[in-house]
Amino acid sequence: MKFKPADVSAAELDMTPMIDIVFQLITFFMVINKFDQDEADERVGLPRDTLARPPAVQRKNAFVLNFGFTKNQKGERLSEDPFLFIGDEQLTLEQLRPRLRQESQFYRTIGTSLEDVTVEIRADASVKAGLVQELIQMCQETGIEFQRFALKATQAAVQ
Amino acid sequence: MKLKSRTPSKIMLDMTPMIDVVFQLMIFFMCTLKVLEPEGDFDISMPLGAPSASTVNDAELPPFKVRMQADASGALQTLSFNGQSLGAGDQAFARLNSEVFRAITALQAIGKEQQEKQEVEIDPDYNLDYRHVINAIGACSGRLGPNGVPVRYISRIKFAPRREPR
Numbered sequence: 614m615k616f617k618p619a620d621v622s623a624a625e626l627d628m629t630p631m632i633d634i635v636f637q638l639i640t641f642f643m644v645i646n647k648f649d650q651d652e653a654d655e656r657v658g659l660p661r662d663t664l665a666r667p668p669a670v671q672r673k674n675a676f677v678l679n680f681g682f683t684k685n686q687k688g689e690r691l692s693e694d695p696f697l698f699i700g701d702e703q704l705t706l707e708q709l710r711p712r713l714r715q716e717s718q719f720y721r722t723i724g725t726s727l728e729d730v731t732v733e734i735r736a737d738a739s740v741k742a743g744l745v746q747e748l749i750q751m752c753q754e755t756g757i758e759f760q761r762f763a764l765k766a767t768q769a770a771v772q
Numbered sequence: 773m774k775l776k777s778r779t780p781s782k783i784m785l786d787m788t789p790m791i792d793v794v795f796q797l798m799i800f801f802m803c804t805l806k807v808l809e810p811e812g813d814f815d816i817s818m819p820l821g822a823p824s825a826s827t828v829n830d831a832e833l834p835p836f837k838v839r840m841q842a843d844a845s846g847a848l849q850t851l852s853f854n855g856q857s858l859g860a861g862d863q864a865f866a867r868l869n870s871e872v873f874r875a876i877t878a879l880q881a882i883g884k885e886q887q888e889k890q891e892v893e894i895d896p897d898y899n900l901d902y903r904h905v906i907n908a909i910g911a912c913s914g915r916l917g918p919n920g921v922p923v924r925y926i927s928r929i930k931f932a933p934r935r936e937p938r
Binding site: 628631632635636638639642643645646647659660661662663664665666667668669733735736737738739740741742743745746747749750761762763764765766767768771 | 787790791794795797798801802804805806808809810811812813814815817818840842846896897898899900901902903904905906907909910913914915916920922931934935937
């Protein structure tokens with residue numbers, strides 16, 4: 614009678630726990646990732662305040678103005694004057710005016726009252742206060758006439 | 773002779789491609805992760821700019837005036853509330869916070885709605901760093917309560933007409 618040799622099975626690792634953990638990790642990173650904060654520009658170092666709170670209700674009509682300095686890789690400022698960053702463009706205050714007109718015209722065309730539109734200003738902590746006032750004044754000029762403003766700050770930890 | 777009945781062998785799935793893809797996905801999500809600090813605003817209404825007829829009628833009392841003077845480098849030199857100097861530095865904003873609290877406590881004695889109507893007018897020097905303006909707005913808008921819930925003081929904050937650069 615012939616005996617079959619018992620085949621040596623390859624040492625098999627149980628992958629199940631690893632896959633479980635890896636899926637947990639993926640879920641964690643997916644949930645924590647926010648893709649909607651694209652308008653937040655890293656060139657702007659916001660001021661910090663403990664009372665800055667994210668709005669309780671997401672604003673329906675809002676547009677963001679990033680007001681900061683161009684910086685090199687070490688974080689040193691490249692120019693004395695701040696710029697407004699819109700997408701890849703950088704504009705001076707004067708160059709912004711036609712853009713604001715367009716934006717205002719856009720909201721009028723789609724029939725949104727300018728009272729319901731919030732201009733969110735993300736200005737760098739070391740921008741001169743007078744320039745921020747100038748920016749706000751420009752948003753209120755005749756022909757642009759935005760009325761609601763929100764000044765953004767980073768929520769500082771409570772001591 | 774006894775014949776062994778053949779046991780059906782377990783179907784083995786090859787997990788390798790799945791694990792490959794899963795790792796790729798994990799690396800993608802790890803790399804796109806942006807660590808962002810939570811940011812927000814102050815939930816205030818800002819009736820700004822030239823005083824329109826409505827703001828004059830709404831506020832029967834003159835606005836609280838917060839004047840901020842800067843030195844040449846843009847740092848805060850003096851902070852004053854209704855003409856009363858509160859010094860400079862972080863303590864100045866703490867003092868401003870308690871001054872505003874005192875002022876609105878007095879207002880509440882007149883009537884609850886007075887507090888809602890009251891405005892604060894912030895008047896910074898042209899070259900003052902913007903961070904101090906935000907701190908002043910924070911100090912006027914309220915304080916943090918014991919369990920992290922903000923207590924609101926004033927929700928109408930506006931800027932005075934812009935000062936010219938010196």
